[in-house]
Amino acid sequence: MKAYLFPGQGSQFVGMGKNLYKNSHMAKKLFQLSDEVLGFRMTSIMFEGSIDILKNTKYTQLSIYIYSVILAKTLNNFEPDMVAGHSLGELSALAAINVFSFEDGLILVNQRASIMQDICESIHGGMAVVFGLEDNIIENICKNDHGIIVPSNYNSPKQLVISGEIQALKRVCSDLKKIGAKKILVLPVHGAFHSPIMKPVQKKFQKIVNQIFFQDSKCPIYQNVTALPVTKSDDIKKNIVKQLTFPVRWKQSIKNMMNNGASSFTEIGPGNVLLGLIKKISRSSS
Known part of the structure; x- marks a missing residue:
């Protein structure tokens, strides 16, 4: 097909x-x-x-x-x-x-x-691609942050995009690096899509x-x-x-x-x- x-x-x-x-x-x-x-x-x-x-x-x-x-x-x-x-x-x-x-x-x-x-x-948000971690680990880190930050693109195994407020994005990216993310790429966008x-x-x-x-x-x-x-x-x-x-x-x-x-x-x-x-x-x- x-x-x-x-x-x-x-x-x-x-x-x-x-x-x-x-x-x-x-x-x-x-x-x-x-x-x-x-x-x-x-x-x-x-x-x-x-x-x-x-x-x-x-x-x-x-x-x-x-x-x-x-x-x-x-x-x-x-x-x-x-x-x-x-x-x-x-x-x-x-x-x-x-x-x-x-x-x-x-x-x-x-x-x-x-x-x-x-x-x-009017609302400055951002997005980042996280490589090398399981979805549930990233989901839990986002859920435990006090800001607006969520998984936004389940692209492929161990490649997930997160999206949210700039400060929340920075905090979560920092936390994900500490627990073993292979790479985090901040996308060149000015919005928190999805x-x-x-x-x-x-x-x-x-x-x-x-x-x-x-x-x-x-x-x-x-x-x-x-x-x-x-x-x-x-x-x-x-x-x-x-x-x-x-x-x-x-x-x-x-x-x-x-x-x-x-x-x-x-x-x-x-x-x-x-x-x-x-x-x-x-x-x-x-």
Whole structure:
């Protein structure tokens, strides 16, 4: 069975999609449609902008969504048996399998990114990747801290991202180093994504989601919140809203996809970060 994966923030680069624009008539039309719907030249930012501008949450999320969905729609024989997307990538996956239109997805991503950017500027949070410790150890350290700090991305065995208030993040990182974390990498983001700090974003995003038409999915999407296959539109909508404050259960999603028959994985988007995680997850499952 064929599984397709869609990446989230972090895979972007200047020039992404430019060759696709030049070589595919359908891709060119969709890139131009993106600019029309958004009301500004997102394609110029993607093709010729600076990396500093592209790192802005608003532009990062839009660029990855646009590139990933257009890539899927221009692929020959894109007929997935199942899909999954990492964080933002979940919206790319949903547009690729026509749960909502490409244009409606642009509106969702644009609004999601804008309100996330706003909360990041008002409440300074951070994220860090912890390597070399079991999930339950990291979970307990976070739980025992008096600040807001939680596991936010279960990426692969012994690689877990934590997210929360800056001071809480510093304390927990220090504690984790003391008990044997092999490596801790503080991410270059200014927000505590997938944590309770995103609660105000969740309420605003819910209103936007309610205005978009969703249809049932023709193939299962393994959503971040539950790591389980979902096809009903109402469940999909609830989960993409919950996702903002819930952890990304990526490792669990991939294991469930494997257990349910996934025999090949294809990453649709810039880079191959997710395929790298697949190898680690696969080794731990064998």
